[in-house]
Amino acid sequence: MTYYLDQLLNGLSLGSLYALIAVGYTVVYGIVQLINFAHGEIFMIGAFGALSTWIVLSWVTGGSTAWWNLPLMLVGGMIVAVLTAVLMERFAYRPLRNAPRLAPLITAIGISIFLQEFVRLFYGQIPGFPDAKAAIPFPQLEFFTGPAIDVGGLQVHRGNFFVMAALLICWIFLWWFVNRTATGRAMQAVSQDPDTSRLMGIDVDRIIVVAFAVGASLAAVAGLASGLRYGNIDFKMGFLAGLKAFTAAVLGGIGNINGAVVGGLTLGVVEAMATTLIPGQFGGPAWKDVWAFVLLILILVFRPQGLLGAKVVDRA
Amino acid sequence: MLEVKDLVVAYGKVKAVKGISFSVEQGQVVSLLGTNGAGKTTTLRTISGLLRSESGEIWFEGERIDRTPAHKVVMKGLAHSPEGRKIFPRLTVEDNLRLGAFARKDTDGIARDLKRVYDLFEILYERRAQPAGTFSGGEQQMLAIGRAMMSRPRLLMLDEPSMGLSPIMMQRIMSTIRALQSEGVTILLVEQNAAAALKLSDRAYVLEVGQITLDGTGEQLLGDDRVKRAYLGED
Numbered sequence: 001m002t003y004y005l006d007q008l009l010n011g012l013s014l015g016s017l018y019a020l021i022a023v024g025y026t027v028v029y030g031i032v033q034l035i036n037f038a039h040g041e042i043f044m045i046g047a048f049g050a051l052s053t054w055i056v057l058s059w060v061t062g063g064s065t066a067w068w069n070l071p072l073m074l075v076g077g078m079i080v081a082v083l084t085a086v087l088m089e090r091f092a093y094r095p096l097r098n099a100p101r102l103a104p105l106i107t108a109i110g111i112s113i114f115l116q117e118f119v120r121l122f123y124g125q126i127p128g129f130p131d132a133k134a135a136i137p138f139p140q141l142e143f144f145t146g147p148a149i150d151v152g153g154l155q156v157h158r159g160n161f162f163v164m165a166a167l168l169i170c171w172i173f174l175w176w177f178v179n180r181t182a183t184g185r186a187m188q189a190v191s192q193d194p195d196t197s198r199l200m201g202i203d204v205d206r207i208i209v210v211a212f213a214v215g216a217s218l219a220a221v222a223g224l225a226s227g228l229r230y231g232n233i234d235f236k237m238g239f240l241a242g243l244k245a246f247t248a249a250v251l252g253g254i255g256n257i258n259g260a261v262v263g264g265l266t267l268g269v270v271e272a273m274a275t276t277l278i279p280g281q282f283g284g285p286a287w288k289d290v291w292a293f294v295l296l297i298l299i300l301v302f303r304p305q306g307l308l309g310a311k312v313v314d315r316a
Numbered sequence: 317m318l319e320v321k322d323l324v325v326a327y328g329k330v331k332a333v334k335g336i337s338f339s340v341e342q343g344q345v346v347s348l349l350g351t352n353g354a355g356k357t358t359t360l361r362t363i364s365g366l367l368r369s370e371s372g373e374i375w376f377e378g379e380r381i382d383r384t385p386a387h388k389v390v391m392k393g394l395a396h397s398p399e400g401r402k403i404f405p406r407l408t409v410e411d412n413l414r415l416g417a418f419a420r421k422d423t424d425g426i427a428r429d430l431k432r433v434y435d436l437f438e439i440l441y442e443r444r445a446q447p448a449g450t451f452s453g454g455e456q457q458m459l460a461i462g463r464a465m466m467s468r469p470r471l472l473m474l475d476e477p478s479m480g481l482s483p484i485m486m487q488r489i490m491s492t493i494r495a496l497q498s499e500g501v502t503i504l505l506v507e508q509n510a511a512a513a514l515k516l517s518d519r520a521y522v523l524e525v526g527q528i529t530l531d532g533t534g535e536q537l538l539g540d541d542r543v544k545r546a547y548l549g550e551d
Contacts, residue, residue, distance in 0.1 A: 182418065189404050189415050195366055196402040198386035199395070201419030201467065 007276045013160035015268020016167035020222035021245030022260035024215025030191040030255040031211040037108035040242015041115040042081050046220030047233040049080030054139045067143040077220040085216035120235040135234040138227035159229035247296040253309025317342045323372035325362050332358040334526035345503045347513040350523035356506040357399050360473050364396035365389040391419045395469035399476045401460040405449025412448050416466030433462035454485035473504045510547035514538045
């Protein structure tokens with residue numbers, strides 16, 4: 001029993017990671033109907049931004065792994081991720097705003113490759129930074145990593161706690177931002193009707209930048225969480241994570257923030273449970289990606305609008 | 317107050333507006349009449365900045381605005397309630413109204429104007445927490461007008477405010493327009509219901525395939541034989 005609970009918890013924490021990234025896909029899609037396939041790379045860049053912040057700090061602190069490194073690494077990761085996302089929007093996507101849909105999609109793939117190669121080739125070139133051609137160990141901060149915590153007989157990895165708590169906080173913040181601030185209301189308006197939004201005095205270009213920035217911030221949180229959870233990061237970590245998070249966004253209903261969270265958690269749990277419950281040849285960790293994408297295919301066939309998708313009340 | 321000079325607007329190669337000129341004076345109600353495809357909606361969308369003109373000039377309160385982006389035109393005091401109402405269906409009534417005041421920063425003034433809209437349309441107050449998409453056509457139209465009022469415009473452009481409404485609702489909307497005028501709001505009206513529009517109008521222009529073919533005071537046009545035949549359904 002404990003074993004299954006353990007796996008469930010594992011699934012929820014993996015799912016939280018997917019959910020944090022999935023929000024970025026869904027928010028941008030909701031505003032510009034664009035699948036930003038380079039978003040996985042923003043997650044990777046967020047992790048590298050956090051690591052870089054720690055490396056720079058360590059020149060002063062001598063490599064301290066005290067807990068207070070965390071907020072600084074988080075801010076560093078966010079700044080780098082948001083900056084990358086905003087530049088990407090400004091110079092790659094904005095000129096294609098009125099182009100056929102295929103153009104930004106191919107551009108996204110190009111940006112993705114560019115960002116991966118950029119990190120792979122240049123990271124180690126910066127004096128004092130480790131070579132990024134192989135996986136880099138991520139600083140193991142005290143309190144956030146270390147011996148598992150005993151919760152009623154369950155041994156819970158601290159990184160798992162961190163990522164689940166991070167999702168919860170981000171989700172609450174996002175809810176507040178979207179529903180309780182003028183900018184959030186403007187985001188909803190633009191996602192429903194961009195032209196009429198402009199008539200309200202909303203600068204649609206600015207809202208699009210905000211959407212990219214919000215997605216990138218959460219991806220940076222996920223990047224840091226991922227480093228703490230797995231203990232290392234590498235330049236291609238964004239590829240599979242991005243694909244899974246995209247699956248999660250579609251699973252929950254693309255364009256729907258709550259859907260991204262529900263989709264992420266569902267995908268994480270399904271992956272963990274499939275690994276645990278399916279016996280014999282098709283079970284085990286080697287098959288988890290297969291089951292994740294089988295789930296995507298099933299959703300696309302039987303419920304293409306996603307779990308929480310499109311209960312749209314339109315004009316009466 | 318508003319001056320349109322030799323305005324030409326095209327969709328690709330097709331010219332929808334072919335060099336029209338007209339003006340709206342402070343405090344007036346001015347109507348643009350014409351059949352479908354005459355270029356009325358195109359004209360309004362160009363004035364509010366949603367479309368770019370090919371040539372010609374648009375002046376608002378002494379300032380040229382034909383290259384100003386739409387979100388900045390609103391801030392200058394020119395609001396546009398678009399054809400088909402275009403309320404935000406998944407937002408509540410109150411959120412819709414607050415979006416109308418998006419460009420404003422005066423919290424007190426916004427609260428006062430919100431109350432003014434609720435006083436004018438009681439049903440909006442009763443249903444302020446409901447998603448606007450659940451409303452009937454007439455209620456959505458009230459919301460659309462209320463939302464446009466929330467930016468406190470000096471010039472309000474209304475595109476087909478009576479479309480699809482019952483005669484009673486239609487009367488409500490027309491008397492609202494009159495009330496707004498008496499508060500000092502200038503109105504540029506596009507309307508299918510020519511008779512109702514002309515009764516309200518200080519001045520009216522008739523558009524036919526992108527050109528102004530007739531203009532005069534509301535009364536003059538009500539009595540004009542060609543208008544009677546083409547738009548008022550009289551022989």
